[in-house]
Amino acid sequence: MAETAPGLLPAQQATLNAIRTPAEHRPTYPAGFAGELRNDAEAALTEFVDAARGIDGRGLWVSKRDLAGVFGCEARHLADAGTPFAWTVPTARGTVLHKAVELSTHRRFEPEDAVDAALERLVADDDNLGSFLAQASDGERADLTANCVALFARFGETFPPMQRAWRPAAEVRARARLCGGAFVLNGKYDLTLGSPAPLGGPEGLQRAGKVIIDLKTGSRTPTDPEDLRFYALVETLSVGVPPLGIGSFYVAEGRIEHEAVTAEVLDSALRRTVDGIGRLITLRTGRREPQRVPGPPCRWCPISADCEPGQAWLSDPDD
Template sequence: MAGTATGLLPAQQATLDAIRTPSQQRPVYHNDFAIELRQQSEDALAQVVDTARELDSRGLRIAKRDLAGVFGCEARHLADAEVPFEWSVPTARGTVLHKAVELSIHRPFEPTDGVNAAVERLIADDENLGSFLADSSVGERADLVAGCVALLTRFSETFPPMQRSWRPAAEVKARARLCGGAFVLSGKYDLTLGTPAPMGGPDGGQRAGKVIIDLKTGSRSPTDPEDLRFYALVETLSVGVPPLGVGSFYVAEGRIEHEAVTAEVLDSALRRTVDGIGRLVALRSGDREPRRVPGPPCCWCPISADCGPGQVWLSDPDD
C-alpha cells in the first residue's frame, strides 16, 4: 500500500498507522513458497480425499464459517446447515454496508446517498437479497437504511479515505482448490488494500503488499483472528504470495485489530484448516458423533429444545 494521507482525524490516523508498513520492511517470499505450502496442505489431507469425494464429487467447499462451526458446537453446526437462511434487517445490514463502501471507493457519496445507492444496486444485482429488499415494508427499509447510514458515517470518520494508489477493492471472492478439486477453500474479503510485487533480479522473489480487512458491524467473536488467518491461507494458495497483513475493523468501535502475516501465521492456519476439514469430513460421513458445547449460542440454536447440555446451560447460564 503506497501513498500517504494528510489532515486525518485521530481515529483515521490510528487505523492507517496500524495497517501501513513501509515498503522496505515488507517481507519477501521465494517463488516456491506457495507451492510448498500447497504441497504441505495436500499431503496432510491425503487420508480424507476419498471420503470427501464420496460426500461431494464437485469438491467439498470449506469456508471460514464451517471451520468456526466444527471448532465450536458441532451439533449446532450440523443443525444450522439444515435450516434455510432467511434475510432480515439485521442480517442484511452488513451486506448493504459492504456494498456502500464498495461504491464509495469509486465515487464519493454522502452516507445517505451511498446507502440508498447500495440498496438499489443490490435490488438490481442480487436475486436473493434483492428480493428481500424489494419486498420489504416501508418501515423495514427505513430501519435498514438508518442503521447503515449510521455505520457508514462511523466508518468514514474512523477509516482513512482510500486513495487510488492503494488499489482498494471490495467484496473480493477468492478460492483455492486442493487435492485435484476434492477440497475448495473459499472466502470473500470485505476489503483489500495494496498488492504484492515481484522483486525481479537474479534471485526473484515476491514482496508482500496486500492487506485483507473484514468489516465487522456486530460484536467481536473469538474466532475473528482465526477467520482472517484462514483468509491469509486462501490468498497465499490462490495468488501465490502471502498477504502483508489481515485485520478486523470494528465499525462501531472505529478500531482495527491488525496482524502481520508471517510464515508462522500461515503454518498455524494450515494446521487448523486441515484439522477442521478432517472433523467436517468425519461429521458429514457419519464417522464422528457431533460434540455438544453449551454456551450463549444455545439461545438461538435450532435444536436447543432437544439438547440436554443446552437446556442445562439455558436454565442457569451464569453457573
Template sequence: MATEAQPLNDAQREVLARLGAKRSERPSFEPGLRDHLRVELEKRLAGTVRMMGEELDESIWLSKHKLEKVHGCEVRFLAEEDLEFSWSVPVARGIVAHKAIEIEITTEREWAPLDLVDESIARLIDEGRSVGEWLASAGDAQLDAVRAEANNALVSYEECFPRLDRKWRPATEVPMRAEFFDGRFVLTGKPDLTIGHADGTVAGKVIVDFKTGRKNPAHVEDLRFYALLDALRVGVPPRRLVSYYLDSASMTVEDVSEELLHSTVLRVAAAAQKIVELMVGEREPRLVASPTCRWCPILGDCATGQASLRGDDDADYSWEP
C-alpha cells in the same frame, strides 16, 4: 490514501499509522510458497478424500463461517446445515453496508451516507442477486431497518477510515478461491477490504474485515483463512490482517508469517476431516456450549446449552474447537 487537504481525526490517523508500512519494513516470502502450501494441504486432505470415497461425491465447500462452526459445537453445525437459508434484516444490512462502502471507495462523487445506502440497495436489486430479490420484495419496515442499520455502519466507517487513495488499490469483497482434488474441496472467501498489493516477493497487502460488537478470537481465525487463500492464489500472502471494530473504532492487528499459514493449513484440514466424518457418520457430533448458545436454533431442545446459559458450573462449557 488521504488526500493531502483532508484533515484527519485521531481514529483516521490511527488507521494510517497501523495499516501503513514503509517498503523497507515489509516482509519477503520465499518463491515457491504457493506450491508448498498446496502440497501440504493436499497431503493433509488425502485421508479425508479417501474417506469420502465414491459414497460422498459432492464438493465440500469451506468458508470462514463453516470453519468456525465446525470447530465449535458440532451438533449445532449439523442442525444449521439442515436449515434452509432465508434472508433477514441482519443478513441483508451487512451486504448493503458493504456495497455502500464499495461505492464510497470507487466513486468520484460526494454522496450523503443515506443516499449512498439507497444507491446500494438499488444496485443490488439491479444486479438480480438473491439479496436483491429479497430487497425488492421486502416491506417498508424491513427496508427501513436495513437502511438504518447499513447507514450506521457506513457513517461509522466514514468517521473512522480516511478516504482511500486509488493508488493504494483498495478493493472490496474480492473473491478468493482455491480448489483441491478436482474440486472435491473448494476453499472460498471474500474479505471486506484489501489495500495494497505484493511487489515481487515482498508482501504489501493489508486485509481488513469490519466488525460490529465485541472482539472474538474467531475474527482472527477468519483473517488467517483469507491470508492462506491469498497465498494459495498469488504465492505471496498479505502483510497484515486487521479486524476493525466500527463501534469502538478499535482494531486487532496481526502480521502474517509462514508459521501462521502452516497452522491455518492444519485448521482447514481438520475442519474438512470433521465435516466429512460427520457427513458419513464416522463421528459422533460433539456438544460445545458457549455464550453463542443463545442464538442456537436448537437451544430449546439442548439441556447442555440451557445449563451453560444459566451459568451452571457443571455445564459442559468450553471454547475449545
C-alpha cells in the same frame, strides 16, 4: 511508525497506522514459497481425498464459517446447514454496509447516498437478499437504511478515506483448489488494500503488499483472528504471495485488530484447516456424533429448544 497523513481524524489515523507498513519493511518471499505451502497442504489432506469426493463430486468446499462451525458447537453447525437462511434487518445490515463500502471505494458518497445506492444494487440482484429487500415493509426498509447510514458514517469517521494508489477492492472472491479439486478453500474478503510486487532476482523474490480486512458490524467473536488467518492461507495458495497483513475492523468501535502475516501464521492456519477438514468429513459422513458446546451462540441456535446442554446454559449463562 506510519507517516502522518494530513487531514485525518484521530481514529482514521490510528487505523492507517495499524495497517500501513513502509515498502522497505515489508517481507519478501522466494518464488517457491507458495508452492511448498501447497505441497504441505496436499500431503496433509491426501488421506481425506476419497471421502471428500464421496461427499460431493465437485469437491469439498470449505469456508471460514465451516471451520468456525466445527471448532465450536458442531450440533449447531449441522443444524444451521440444514436450516434455510431467512434474511432479517439485522442479518442484512452487514451485507448492505459492505455493498456501500464497495461502491465508495471508487467514488465519494454521502452516507445516505451510499446506502441508497447499495440497496438499489442489491435489490437488482436476483437472489434471496434482493427478494427480501424488494418485499420489505416501509418500516423494515427505513430501519435498515437508518442502521446502515449510521454504520457507514461511523466507518467514514474511523477508516481513512480510500486512495486510488491503495488499489482498494471490495467483496473479493478467492478460491484455492487443492488435490485436483477434492478440496476448495473458499473465501470472500470484505476489503483489500494494496497488492504484492514482484522484485525478481535469482530467487524470484515477491514482496508482500496486500492487507485483507474483514468489516465487522457485530460484536467480536473468538474466531475472528482465525477466520482471517484462513483468508491469508487462501490468498497465498491462490495468488502465490502471502498478504502483508490481515485485520478485523470493528465498525462500532472504529478500531482495527491487525496482524502481520508471517510463515508461522500461515503454518498455523494450514494446520487448523487440515484439522477442520478432518472434522468436517467425519461429521458429514456420520462417522461420529456432533459435539454440543454450550455458550453464547445457544441464544440464536435453531435447535436450542431441544438441546439439554443448551437449555442448561441458557437458564444460567453465568454458571
